[in-house]
Amino acid sequence: MRVGERIAVVGVGNDFRRDDGVGWSVVARLRERAETRPLPPGTVLAACDGDPGRLIGLWQGAALAVVVDAAHAHPGTPGRVHRLEIEAECLAQPSATSSHGLGLGEAVELARLLGLLPERLVVYAVEGAETDFGAGLSPAVEAVVEPLVSAVEDEITRFRNRVSGRPA
Structure with a gap:
């Protein structure tokens, strides 16, 4: 693997469904930080609405794809983050599901x-509290x-270090 390979960071969700916008918020903050770092x-x-075809198109050909999405878990703890690393040969059912009718799970299986899966796919699934119509994250989700x-930035750094042969 070459160090110059593509990395895709995808925030999945809907900014007008409260906590479902967490992925978009993470991507927006990454864009802001990238201006200085x-x-x-x-x-x-x-940012993506979760459509499986669009997700696959965004991560296709990537050496690393990091996806941030809202999730439902029962019982749920709003703001709890699940980190899932998905390998093409060893897919397991996650304990939390996407907040979309069709979405990440279907995109992963189809890819x-x-x-068409990226070489490495890391998913951060955030348990949400509110998915009613409206803007803004709940306090528990905003806090994460x-x-x-920072976790996404660290993910990218560890990946770059690994492919370049530097210690993590």
């Missing part, structure tokens, strides 16, 4: 069947946005 060349930041931004 640029991300590695080849890093793409994108696996078509041979900055730590998630």
